[in-house]
Amino acid sequence: MNEHRQAVRLKGVGDGLWVTIDPSQSVDLLKRDLTAIFKRLNEMAVNSKVTLDTETNESHTNLLDELGLFLKDRFRVATVSAPPNRRSRSREEERIRKRDVDRSWQHHRSHVLMLAGRVRSGQKVTARKHLTIMGDVNPGAEIVAGGDILVMGSLKGKAAAGYPDDEEKIILALDFQPEQLQIGGHVVTGIPSFKEGRAQFAHIVNNTILVDDYLKNNPFGRLPWPEVL
Amino acid sequence: MEGKIIVVTSGKGGVGKTTATACIGAAMAMQGKQVVVIDMDIGLRNLDVVMGLENRIVFNIVDVVKGRCKIKQAAIKDRRIDNLFLIPASQSDNKDSLTPEDIIRLSKSLRGRFDYIFMDCPAGIERGFENAVAAADEALVVCTPEVSSIRDADRIIGLLYAKSITPKLIVNRIVPEMVARGDMLSHEDVVEVLSIDLIGLVKMDDKVVVATNTGLPLVLQKDSEAGNAFHRIAQRLNGQPNLPIENSDNGKGFWRSLGRKLRRRN
Numbered sequence A: 001m002n003e004h005r006q007a008v009r010l011k012g013v014g015d016g017l018w019v020t021i022d023p024s025q026s027v028d029l030l031k032r033d034l035t036a037i038f039k040r041l042n043e044m045a046v047n048s049k050v051t052l053d054t055e056t057n058e059s060h061t062n063l064l065d066e067l068g069l070f071l072k073d074r075f076r077v078a079t080v081s082a083p084p085n086r087r088s089r090s091r092e093e094e095r096i097r098k099r100d101v102d103r104s105w106q107h108h109r110s111h112v113l114m115l116a117g118r119v120r121s122g123q124k125v126t127a128r129k130h131l132t133i134m135g136d137v138n139p140g141a142e143i144v145a146g147g148d149i150l151v152m153g154s155l156k157g158k159a160a161a162g163y164p165d166d167e168e169k170i171i172l173a174l175d176f177q178p179e180q181l182q183i184g185g186h187v188v189t190g191i192p193s194f195k196e197g198r199a200q201f202a203h204i205v206n207n208t209i210l211v212d213d214y215l216k217n218n219p220f221g222r223l224p225w226p227e228v229l
Numbered sequence B: 001m002e003g004k005i006i007v008v009t010s011g012k013g014g015v016g017k018t019t020a021t022a023c024i025g026a027a028m029a030m031q032g033k034q035v036v037v038i039d040m041d042i043g044l045r046n047l048d049v050v051m052g053l054e055n056r057i058v059f060n061i062v063d064v065v066k067g068r069c070k071i072k073q074a075a076i077k078d079r080r081i082d083n084l085f086l087i088p089a090s091q092s093d094n095k096d097s098l099t100p101e102d103i104i105r106l107s108k109s110l111r112g113r114f115d116y117i118f119m120d121c122p123a124g125i126e127r128g129f130e131n132a133v134a135a136a137d138e139a140l141v142v143c144t145p146e147v148s149s150i151r152d153a154d155r156i157i158g159l160l161y162a163k164s165i166t167p168k169l170i171v172n173r174i175v176p177e178m179v180a181r182g183d184m185l186s187h188e189d190v191v192e193v194l195s196i197d198l199i200g201l202v203k204m205d206d207k208v209v210v211a212t213n214t215g216l217p218l219v220l221q222k223d224s225e226a227g228n229a230f231h232r233i234a235q236r237l238n239g240q241p242n243l244p245i246e247n248s249d250n251g252k253g254f255w256r257s258l259g260r261k262l263r264r265r266n
């Protein structure tokens, strides 16, 4: 019995279902245990994204393919895949994930430059990584960051995030009225779509800078666990 | 006597620094203080003309600094207003003839002789500005309700803070009718961006030009709204910081009620 319980385990229900399997067990045994678990999940399994994690560095492609077909067939799950970039889930990543438990970020030197106050015309603030301004950025002022930019006030000057070429970064302001925006190599002048009284952020979608409502889009939703920036 | 040095500056040219220096200096002298106004715009002197004293210039600020004359010889006494003196700029030198150290050295004797020393700063942020602010205790930033003027004032404010000087704001050349129509930024819009203490609002007033051309000081013209505004600024500087900014005689209270239509433009 003990062995059975360890052959298949449901680890998490986050973005989808994360299931670890013991690849050394027979396919039949794995199918039987998967059936037990997925029956219990019932409707939740339908159209879900399933990740089958063998917890090894080998690929086990055939085994995963067979179990994948089985799950799609029996339980109508949407997709079945191996964990993303298995190989990069190194010691380093394990360590980062564990920070939640050991609170090692308390000993971490921050890569965020955080300033309180008003950035005025002619002033330029440059941060190697992320930049947070607890205040306003006036017309004629310039803020530049290698990472993300958060302005907890009004942004009326120029802002460049992901400088010089990181297109993943965002520029967020509670009052979003920039003169010019740059993300990676992309530039827009004026405010693409300003909504008074709304927190907005700029990001790159299909090679263009788009401005969206912050609360509706939650640009940080893509980050699954707390990480030191 | 331990006089106070106040620099009048703006960044942008032509917004009313010289006018403000002359008027506030004169108004302060009329309150019984010993006042000297100094033209720091070396090479482009102006303050003497605005004050109607250009014919009486013998020595200038560069002469004083270089030791070619005493402060007493260079300071021209105004004939109409007691206690008011002008030290003019030199027309033939350039701004590099003075250094910030020169001004700091000079400031000691100025402080001993006058209650208030107003420095009329040249436009720009180069040597002339450095000289004018070198010994300043306080700064008045003059700004008009225009985007370019606000931009330059903001730059100057950043530089003043970096020199541990906390500036106060004068918004000049306001045309209430244009503000009401939404064709001009209101002083609230200006203050919102610059976020420093406002010390005075001065309307656009034809009498300013008339005063310059006739030599009759604006602050002596009882019916000049701009002149009255400068009187109030002087009072606020001189121990009445809580005197309301609004002109009591204008009654309508339009300063408060004006629209914010242009807000998005700056």
Ligand SMILES: Nc1ncnc2c1ncn2[C@@H]1O[C@H](COP(=O)(O)OP(=O)(O)OP(=O)(O)O)[C@@H](O)[C@H]1O
Residues within 6 Å of the ligand: B010, B012, B013, B014, B015, B016, B017, B018, B019, B020, B041, B046, B121, B122, B123, B172, B173, B174, B202, B203, B204, B205, B206, B208, B209, B212, B226
């Ligand atoms: N409140 C006002 N109403 C009408 N005209 C004004 C007002 N203030 C200033 N002016 C006019 O604006 C012009 C510029 O003023 P002023 O010379 O005081 O500016 P400035 O800042 O000293 O200029 P500069 O940078 O060249 O030294 C002058 O012609 C002056 O008469």
Ligand SMILES: [Mg+2]
Residues within 6 Å of the ligand: B017, B018, B019, B041, B046, B120, B121, B122
């Ligand atoms: Mg001038």
